[in-house]
Amino acid sequence: MIGADVSHEVRNVLSVIGEYAGLLDDLVGLADKGRPLDHAKLRNLSTNIAKQVRRGTETMERFSRFAHAADEPLASFDLVALVENMVALVQRRAALAGCRVQAEFSPPAIPVRGDPFALQHLVFSAIQAMLESLEKEEPIRVKVARRGPEAVLCVSGPAAGGEPSGRISEQLSAAVDKCRASLETSLADGVLSLVFTIPIQ
C-alpha cells in the first residue's frame, strides 16, 4: 500500500512538472509570435518547478528509507526517525480519507535493536486501522517515548460512536507479535488510543 501511495505521489509531482514545462513552452511560443516574455513569471515558474523536484526527492528519500528497512531483519535504528518517516509517508493516504496524522514527538532518538520493517508495518497498520475506524477531520495523533527498557508508541484519535477496540486489537495482533510488542486499547472521552509497548533490545 505504501508503494502504491508513493507511486501516486510521484506521478502527481511529475504531472505538475509536466504542466509547468508545458506552460513554459506555451509562453516561449507566444514570445516567438511577438508577445513579450514576463520575466517575473518565468522566475516564478522556475521556483515552482524546483519546489516540485524537492517534493519528489523527499518522497523518494522517505520511500528509500522505508524499503531499505527490509534489508536486515535485525538492525539498530532510531525509533523516533522510523515513526516520523512513516507518519510522513501516510499523509497522502490520510488526506484522501479526509484526515491528517499529527506526529507529537521530537528527538532525542530512541535507539532500538529489532526488526525495522516489522516495526514500520506495525506503525502503518495502527494508523490504517484508525483511518478506517475513526471520525474524519479530526487528526490522528502519534506519540512515541522511551519508558525504561521499553518504548511506548501511542496512536489515538476520536472514535466513531464507540469503535470496538477488540476488533482493532485482533486486526493488529500479528503485527504486534512480530515486533514482540504488546498492545493496550482504551476508549475515554470519545478518544480511542492504541498503546504499544515495544522492547528496545
Place this chain on the structure above:
Amino acid sequence: MERLRILLVDDEEDLVSAMAERLALRGFQVQTATRAAEALGHLDENPFDVLILDVKMPGISGLSLMAEMKRKHPHLPVILFTGHGSVADAEQGMQEGAFDYLMKPIDVEELIEKIRSAAGSKKGADP
C-alpha cells in the same frame, strides 16, 4: 465564437493553476477548485460546459463527487483524471456516467480534444 466554460477540480493546487493557465491561453474560460465543497459551490453559482475532475479527492472520492454533481446537472459532461497505474477507478467512472478519462501526466492537446467532444455531447443532450 463562444468560449467553452470549464470547471477544473483537482486537489493538486499547482497542477490546476498551471493547467488552467494553459487552457486559458487556448481560449477556454476556466474556473478551478481544489476541494469538493468549493467545486460544488462553483457549480451552484455558474454554468459550465465541461467538468474535469480528479478521481481521488480529499475526504470524498471523485466518483462520489461526480455522482453528487450529476444529480444536480445530469447533462454536464465529466472528464476524469486518474493518477493511478490502474484504470479501474476511471472505468468505473465511465460506467457511472463520465464522458471520458485521461491518465496523468496529462497531454494538453489530448485534453482539449476530449473537452471539445464532451462539450459537443452536452449540446446534443441539452433540452
